[in-house]
Amino acid sequence: xxxxxxxxxxEVSSRAREHKEHILARLREFGLTIYEQLDRGEFPRVRIxxxxxxxxxxDPRLRQFVLGDQTITRSAANVxxxxxxxxxxxxxxxxxKSMLANQPTTxxxxxxxxxxxxxxxxxxQESNEIVADLETILGVPREDFxxxxxxxxxxxxxxxxxxxxxDPDYYGKRVNLASHPDGMMIxxxxxxxxxxxxxxxxxIAIETGGLFTRFIAEKVHKTFNAILVHTAGQAPRATxxxxxxxxxELGLPVYILTDAxxxxxxxxxxxxxxxxxxxxxxxxxxxxAKWLGVWATDITKYKLPTEPxxxxxxxxxxxxxxxxxxxxxFWAREINEFLKIKKKAEQQSFSRYGLSYIVKRYLPDKxxxxxx
Amino acid sequence: MENALDACETxxxxxxxxxxxxxxxxxxxxxxxVEDNGCGVPKEYIASAFGRVLFGSxxxxxxxxxxxxxxxxxxxxxxxxxxxxxxxxxxxxGGPTKYFCELMIDIQHNKPILRRGxxxxxxxxxxxHGTVIEFTFEGDYSRAKPRILxxxxxxxxxxxxxxxxxIDPDGVLYKFERVTTEMPKPPQEVRPHPHGVDVELxxxxxxxxxxxxxxxxxxNNFHRVGRRTALKFLRFARMxxxxxxxxxxxxxxxxxxxxxRKFNDFLPPDASCLSPIGPKLLEKGIMKELQPEFVxxxxxxxxAYAGHPFIVEAAIAYGSNISSPKSGEINLYRYxxxxxxxxDAHSDxxxxxxxxxxxSRYKIDLSMPIAFFVHIVSTKVPYKTVGKEFIADRPExxxxxxxxxxxxxxxxxxxxxxxERKAAIRRKINILERYLPKLAEFATELAGKPQPPDVSxxxxxxxxxx
Numbered sequence: 149x150x151x152x153x154x155x156x157x158x159e160v161s162s163r164a165r166e167h168k169e170h171i172l173a174r175l176r177e178f179g180l181t182i183y184e185q186l187d188r189g190e191f192p193r194v195r196i197x198x199x200x201x202x203x204x205x206x207d208p209r210l211r212q213f214v215l216g217d218q219t220i221t222r223s224a225a226n227v228x229x230x231x232x233x234x235x236x237x238x239x240x241x242x243x244x245k246s247m248l249a250n251q252p253t254t255x256x257x258x259x260x261x262x263x264x265x266x267x268x269x270x271x272x273q274e275s276n277e278i279v280a281d282l283e284t285i286l287g288v289p290r291e292d293f294x295x296x297x298x299x300x301x302x303x304x305x306x307x308x309x310x311x312x313x314x315d316p317d318y319y320g321k322r323v324n325l326a327s328h329p330d331g332m333m334i335x336x337x338x339x340x341x342x343x344x345x346x347x348x349x350x351x352i353a354i355e356t357g358g359l360f361t362r363f364i365a366e367k368v369h370k371t372f373n374a375i376l377v378h379t380a381g382q383a384p385r386a387t388x389x390x391x392x393x394x395x396x397e398l399g400l401p402v403y404i405l406t407d408a409x410x411x412x413x414x415x416x417x418x419x420x421x422x423x424x425x426x427x428x429x430x431x432x433x434x435x436x437a438k439w440l441g442v443w444a445t446d447i448t449k450y451k452l453p454t455e456p457x458x459x460x461x462x463x464x465x466x467x468x469x470x471x472x473x474x475x476x477x478f479w480a481r482e483i484n485e486f487l488k489i490k491k492k493a494e495q496q497s498f499s500r501y502g503l504s505y506i507v508k509r510y511l512p513d514k515x516x517x518x519x520x
Numbered sequence: 521m522e523n524a525l526d527a528c529e530t531x532x533x534x535x536x537x538x539x540x541x542x543x544x545x546x547x548x549x550x551x552x553x554v555e556d557n558g559c560g561v562p563k564e565y566i567a568s569a570f571g572r573v574l575f576g577s578x579x580x581x582x583x584x585x586x587x588x589x590x591x592x593x594x595x596x597x598x599x600x601x602x603x604x605x606x607x608x609x610x611x612x613x614g615g616p617t618k619y620f621c622e623l624m625i626d627i628q629h630n631k632p633i634l635r636r637g638x639x640x641x642x643x644x645x646x647x648x649h650g651t652v653i654e655f656t657f658e659g660d661y662s663r664a665k666p667r668i669l670x671x672x673x674x675x676x677x678x679x680x681x682x683x684x685x686x687i688d689p690d691g692v693l694y695k696f697e698r699v700t701t702e703m704p705k706p707p708q709e710v711r712p713h714p715h716g717v718d719v720e721l722x723x724x725x726x727x728x729x730x731x732x733x734x735x736x737x738x739x740n741n742f743h744r745v746g747r748r749t750a751l752k753f754l755r756f757a758r759m760x761x762x763x764x765x766x767x768x769x770x771x772x773x774x775x776x777x778x779x780x781r782k783f784n785d786f787l788p789p790d791a792s793c794l795s796p797i798g799p800k801l802l803e804k805g806i807m808k809e810l811q812p813e814f815v816x817x818x819x820x821x822x823x824a825y826a827g828h829p830f831i832v833e834a835a836i837a838y839g840s841n842i843s844s845p846k847s848g849e850i851n852l853y854r855y856x857x858x859x860x861x862x863x864d865a866h867s868d869x870x871x872x873x874x875x876x877x878x879x880s881r882y883k884i885d886l887s888m889p890i891a892f893f894v895h896i897v898s899t900k901v902p903y904k905t906v907g908k909e910f911i912a913d914r915p916e917x918x919x920x921x922x923x924x925x926x927x928x929x930x931x932x933x934x935x936x937x938x939x940e941r942k943a944a945i946r947r948k949i950n951i952l953e954r955y956l957p958k959l960a961e962f963a964t965e966l967a968g969k970p971q972p973p974d975v976s977x978x979x980x981x982x983x984x985x986x
Contacts, residue, residue: 178966
């Protein structure tokens with residue numbers, strides 16, 4: 149399948165450049181509002197949509213969490229806020245410089261860089277919060293201003309991409325994501341790349357590295373004509389965005405395979421409906437993605453070896469039971485089942501039926517079940 | 521020393537008092553010399569003034585340091601008993617002559633014995649006035665030293681208009697110089713108030729009076745009592761107003777005294793007989809000796825207990841050279857009629873009042889570097905013990921002390937709040953000075969402007985309000 153709606157390489161890169169120019173302009177504009185307030189002899193202030201729990205609302209139409217109308221003000225006239233406002237302006241400045249220099253950085257880089265500018269953060273937690281402030285102001289995820297998280301996940305499958313990164317060694321270069329048997333890291337270059345050609349018809353996201361590697365070895369990408377994505381536990385934002393792009397741009401259905409416990413279930417949910425932490429951002433969710441398994445009901449159905457749930461597991465289940473994202477009958481049923489059996493199972497537990505059972509029996513069964 | 525100070529103040533003379541204590545070579549025997557520039561003693565009174573205990577019984581009242589006319593002579597007597605030597609006196613009232621004598625007290629007959637030919641008359645070409653007395657006594661200076669120095673220092677606090685010096689047996693000179701020439705108005709003499717009269721005093725007054733009738737006697741001899749009040753009182757006491765006071769029988773005298781205490785229509789005593797030092801001088805004295813960061817003193821309006829007028833003055837000093845008290849203790853300086861009280865602070869009414877006040881309401885915590893000062897002036901200070909070291913808790917006095925201290929505390933709170941606010945502004949400016957230039961720098965770079973705006977003008981106004 150050729151993606152002719154995107155046209156050739158020139159247009160691809162100009163679209164990416166436009167987006168980048170737009171963000172640079174937004175950053176300049178942000179600096180200018182601060183500058184002008186100072187120039188008028190005013191203490192600069194910035195209004196930011198509040199990310200407190202009370203302002204995080206579930207939007208059933210978007211099928212994700214969004215921010216409500218509450219705002220907070222950061223004012224330089226307030227001694228408790230002038231520090232974080234300065235940090236915010238610095239983060240914007242730092243992002244601006246990184247983007248101009250085409251230098252992707254990480255949250256950790258940013259944290260360590262701050263000291264050289266005389267900006268002090270108490271911890272990386274604090275600098276991460278300020279980055280989230282800037283995301284809220286600009287309405288785009290930090291990856292768009294070239295700040296990436298540390299953790300990386302991987303993708304493997306028959307998808308050809310074209311780099312739009314300005315590095316001349318890569319710019320315009322095409323690569324097939326099945327060309328490396330360990331999978332390709334989902335990083336800034338892959339995220340900003342354009343999809344050129346895709347021969348898969350579905351995406352399977354897998355929680356654990358062990359199963360991801362085995363799926364490649366078992367040629368699942370071929371037998372199921374799938375792109376395989378390793379989420380490495382809770383999927384990082386870059387991965388969630390990448391999954392969304394696969395779903396939206398290529399029209400591929402996304403299936404998520406996790407452990408049969410509350411944590412695995414929630415990995416799927418965050419890919420589908422997003423997290424409260426990212427309520428200030430859109431375009432990170434894949435509302436049409438499906439949790440393939442392993443379900444609570446699968447534990448009984450496939451007679452999987454189990455472990456008893458811990459009290460932590462049970463508390464988490466009880467908490468999620470009240471969560472608006474879990475009110476749908478399917479999710480409610482699974483939570484009730486977990487609470488009933490008080491047992492959990494790992495993806496690997498299918499090994500009791502032999503190493504290829506999961507590929508030969510479970511996967512086809514489940515895919516059939518979900519597509520009907 | 522206290523007599524010396526009285527001799528000056530009563531006559532409005534700025535006191536210069538010099539004390540010298542010397543070791544006599546023999547163990548524990550010291551020679552003390554006290555010199556003042558007071559009014560001096562007229563020749564005819566010298567022998568009695570220094571040689572007869574309880575000389576000069578008072579028919580009139582005013583605030584003085586010693587109340588019994590006893591303290592100075594007790595000291596002389598103590599010297600005589602321990603070292604059996606006479607006291608030497610040199611005195612002049614500022615005329616062309618001065619007088620010198622040596623005397624001892626005949627303890628059995630309470631009579632002065634002049635030695636070596638009585639009082640010598642000497643020329644006084646400089647018209648010096650004052651008194652010098654010198655005598656020996658037994659004591660232990662090294663043990664008493666801290667108390668003695670504390671006595672001088674506390675005296676200097678309450679007398680910022682006095683020059684006081686003390687040379688101790690080791691030859692060290694302690695000098696407390698006056699910082700002001702302002703002096704409190706000397707106390708006026710007044711007649712006793714009927715509420716404070718006892719049988720002894722009434723008998724003495726009757727013996728002395730020339731009045732022919734009771735009503736005349738009462739309206740002439742008591743503080744703020746006129747003919748009308750006297751008549752009303754006598755009706756209350758069921759006494760014949762025209763009876764001759766000298767014909768009163770002992771039981772009638774007792775009846776009058778107890779009626780005087782019960783009768784409520786006497787005017788309260790006025791305070792003209794009192795000489796408080798006033799908030800300004802008290803603050804000066806505290807500043808001079810203790811150098812606190814902040815001091816405030818107040819004077820209460822005159823009040824009375826049992827017919828004795830009194831005034832309470834109080835001060836609170838805070839910070840700088842005032843140190844925090846040891847845990848559980850309180851820096852309390854107590855004075856009665858300008859005498860520092862050094863002993864038994866814990867039993868004093870002022871201490872009880874301090875412990876009862878809720879200091880947190882005044883942003884005060886007793887562990888802060890704070891010193892309290894309480895000064896009571898009265899024609900009769902209600903000491904609890906013969907040692908005259910601490911004051912009994914009369915409710916009237918406790919009430920005045922409480923409000924005096926609370927008024928000071930309120931002013932200290934205002935000061936602390938202002939100071940806190942200033943510190944907060946300072947802190948705010950510090951923070952803004954640290955962040956605003958950076959904020960401006962990054963915003964300017966982002967906006968692509970050449971020059972960051974001047975941020976210091978944002979808080980220039982606050983600086984001024986500091």
